[in-house]
Structures are given as C-alpha cells and as structure tokens.
Amino acid sequence: MEAALDQLTQFAASTDDAGRQKLRTLLRKLADSTESVVTTIDRLGHSHLECAAIKIGCDLGLFKLLVEAQAPMSLGELAEKTPANPGYLMDYVKLRGRPSPSWLSVYPIETHTAEWDASRPVFVELGGNSGHNSAQFRQKYPHVAGRVIVQDVQPKLDKTPSTPGVEKVAHSMFESPPVRGAKFYYLQRVFHNLAPQKARNLLRLIKEAMTVDSVLLIDEAVPPETEVDYMASAIDLTMLGAFSAIERTELQWREILEEVGLSLSRFMFTTHVSTSVW
Structure with a gap:
C-alpha cells in the first residue's frame, strides 16, 4: 500500500491540473467503493459538521495559530491562545435552565x-x-x-x-x-x-x-x-x-x-x- 501511495503522490506532483483533477475523481470513487451503506449514511449525515468546525476554526484563528506554531500544540495550549471562553457556555446553560x-x-x-x-x-x-x-x-x-x-x-x-x-x-x-x-x-x-x-x-x-x-x-x-x-x-x-x-x-x-x-x-x-x- 505504501508503494502505491508513493506512486500516486509522485504522479500528483508531476502532472498538470487536468491530471490532478482526474486523480481526485478516481480517488473519490475508490474511497466511496470501500464504504458500506451505513458508513455512507453516517458520512453524509454528519457532513455539515465539517463546515461548522471550519467556521469555528476561522473565527478563533486556529489555523493561523497552527501555521505559525514551531511545534505541535496541545488542545489546552490552543485554547489559551484563542478568545474562546468556557464561561460563555456556562452562562448560556444557566440562562437556558431558567424557564419562565x-x-x-x-x-x-x-x-x-x-x-x-x-x-x-x-x-x-x-x-x-x-x-x-x-x-x-x-x-x-x-x-x-x-x-x-x-x-x-x-x-x-x-x-x-x-x-x-x-x-x-x-x-x-x-x-x-x-x-x-x-x-x-x-x-x-x-x-x-x-x-x-x-x-x-x-x-x-x-x-x-x-x-x-x-x-x-x-x-x-x-x-x-x-x-x-x-x-x-x-x-x-x-x-x-x-x-x-x-x-x-x-x-x-x-x-x-x-x-x-x-x-x-x-x-x-x-x-x-x-x-x-x-
């Protein structure tokens, strides 16, 4: 498998845009062919979460932090460097739990x-x-x-x-x-x-x-x-x-x-x- 992946990587690096587009199409078809019906349903059913996660990452500047980092960062280190505040969630929970x-x-x-x-x-x-x-x-x-x-x-x-x-x-x-x-x-x-x-x-x-x-x-x-x-x-x-x-x-x-x-x-x-x- 490693040899096959190396060949695909070399091909992607050496071919033109049309070749890379064809390669992407073929790889997607290959990936789809390995899925069971249940796996496909799960993937499509949760696909919206990927966009939400990307939006949150952009809002918090996570991708910029990761690019600028000189070494791998833990979740705690990322949290310290972002404007995310767990207290906001706690405030929401308290208000949500106060029906009128x-x-x-x-x-x-x-x-x-x-x-x-x-x-x-x-x-x-x-x-x-x-x-x-x-x-x-x-x-x-x-x-x-x-x-x-x-x-x-x-x-x-x-x-x-x-x-x-x-x-x-x-x-x-x-x-x-x-x-x-x-x-x-x-x-x-x-x-x-x-x-x-x-x-x-x-x-x-x-x-x-x-x-x-x-x-x-x-x-x-x-x-x-x-x-x-x-x-x-x-x-x-x-x-x-x-x-x-x-x-x-x-x-x-x-x-x-x-x-x-x-x-x-x-x-x-x-x-x-x-x-x-x-």
Missing part, C-alpha cells in the same frame, strides 16, 4: 416544609452544575428551615459560584448519595440523556437516600402521547441519537418509577412547553 415561570412558582414548597426540622437537609440538587436551582430556592425561600445543597463532581463545583446559604458537596450521582433524609431531591434535565438502565440505576441510588417524608422532584420535558410539539420531538430525537435515551411520556415515567419501587404522585406543568415538575 420557574418551577418554584408552581410547586408548593412552603406547604411541604412548614414544620421541617432545621437540622435536616431540605433541598438537594443532584448534578447541579452551576447550582442555579439551589440558589433560586434559597433566594425565594430564605425562611425555609434546613440545609440547601448542590451536588456535582468536584471539577464542576470548582467553577460554581458561591451562594450564601447554599452548600457544595462533591459527589458523582452514579455513586451512593452522601446526603440522606432530605425533604427534596431535585434533578433538572438529567434523565432525558440517560438510557433506560442508567436511569433505573440512578433512581435506585436516590431511593436509598430517601426517607418516608422525602420527595423526588424531576424537572423534565414530558411530551404528550399525541400531537407532540416540534421542539420536544427534535430534542427527543437528539437524545436518541446521542445517548440512546428518550424524552419520556407520563406513561413511560410511571413505568420506570414503578420498576424501581417508586410511585408518581403528581405532574405539575409550568406554562413553558418543555418543563414539568413532579
């Missing part, structure tokens, strides 16, 4: 915490990332007794801004929960990118930490059985393609909860089409 009205406006928090023991945790946000839901909870209900805790892996918590009255606890949600007996365990947009078995495993772990007076709050899109909104359908297909996961309907939620020994108490919808709390 907030889930706090529809769930009766004060009714369920009127006689809550201040020594016990009242609100635990699992996989909380920036902790904006914990911050909103404490800001809206500063008088509610109990600890408010945001949990996530340490690298994410290191970038999470501190909020008065909100504790940070390093924890992977796929390990046994360290905070037990809380009133509310809250997860926002976590389950929709989990395949069924992973979702069941996570539910079982949370169940271990719950007591008889605990409530699991799951903040997710819950599409109807028919006439699904186009955006919910698009996200559902994205989750399927990326994670073998799904945006679950009410029936699917009831089934998966019953499988792990939990029961669904109620659905509560905000006016935002993609958000429900229960």
Whole structure:
C-alpha cells in the first residue's frame, strides 16, 4: 500500500491540473467503493459538521495559530491562545435552565416544609452544575428551615459560584448519595440523556437516600402521547441519537418509577412547553 501511495503522490506532483483533477475523481470513487451503506449514511449525515468546525476554526484563528506554531500544540495550549471562553457556555446553560415561570412558582414548597426540622437537609440538587436551582430556592425561600445543597463532581463545583446559604458537596450521582433524609431531591434535565438502565440505576441510588417524608422532584420535558410539539420531538430525537435515551411520556415515567419501587404522585406543568415538575 505504501508503494502505491508513493506512486500516486509522485504522479500528483508531476502532472498538470487536468491530471490532478482526474486523480481526485478516481480517488473519490475508490474511497466511496470501500464504504458500506451505513458508513455512507453516517458520512453524509454528519457532513455539515465539517463546515461548522471550519467556521469555528476561522473565527478563533486556529489555523493561523497552527501555521505559525514551531511545534505541535496541545488542545489546552490552543485554547489559551484563542478568545474562546468556557464561561460563555456556562452562562448560556444557566440562562437556558431558567424557564419562565420557574418551577418554584408552581410547586408548593412552603406547604411541604412548614414544620421541617432545621437540622435536616431540605433541598438537594443532584448534578447541579452551576447550582442555579439551589440558589433560586434559597433566594425565594430564605425562611425555609434546613440545609440547601448542590451536588456535582468536584471539577464542576470548582467553577460554581458561591451562594450564601447554599452548600457544595462533591459527589458523582452514579455513586451512593452522601446526603440522606432530605425533604427534596431535585434533578433538572438529567434523565432525558440517560438510557433506560442508567436511569433505573440512578433512581435506585436516590431511593436509598430517601426517607418516608422525602420527595423526588424531576424537572423534565414530558411530551404528550399525541400531537407532540416540534421542539420536544427534535430534542427527543437528539437524545436518541446521542445517548440512546428518550424524552419520556407520563406513561413511560410511571413505568420506570414503578420498576424501581417508586410511585408518581403528581405532574405539575409550568406554562413553558418543555418543563414539568413532579
């Protein structure tokens, strides 16, 4: 194979433009002939990403940096020399996770915490990332007794801004929960990118930490059985393609909860089409 490639390289260097054009055509046909039907579908289906990556590279000046570099550069070195800022993505995620009205406006928090023991945790946000839901909870209900805790892996918590009255606890949600007996365990947009078995495993772990007076709050899109909104359908297909996961309907939620020994108490919808709390 190396000898054949050397011959093609020599031919490309010695021939004229017409010869190189013919060579490109023949090589493309050869490459296509080696693909299976599935490989061709994958290549064409993802071809738009190449243009997007090139556009991003141009905007960030990546190609200029690579040309001017005197040695190979790591990803971290490239990031340091570009205007890319991971904080921009974090800002977007925080804003995107704030539907209007907030889930706090529809769930009766004060009714369920009127006689809550201040020594016990009242609100635990699992996989909380920036902790904006914990911050909103404490800001809206500063008088509610109990600890408010945001949990996530340490690298994410290191970038999470501190909020008065909100504790940070390093924890992977796929390990046994360290905070037990809380009133509310809250997860926002976590389950929709989990395949069924992973979702069941996570539910079982949370169940271990719950007591008889605990409530699991799951903040997710819950599409109807028919006439699904186009955006919910698009996200559902994205989750399927990326994670073998799904945006679950009410029936699917009831089934998966019953499988792990939990029961669904109620659905509560905000006016935002993609958000429900229960």
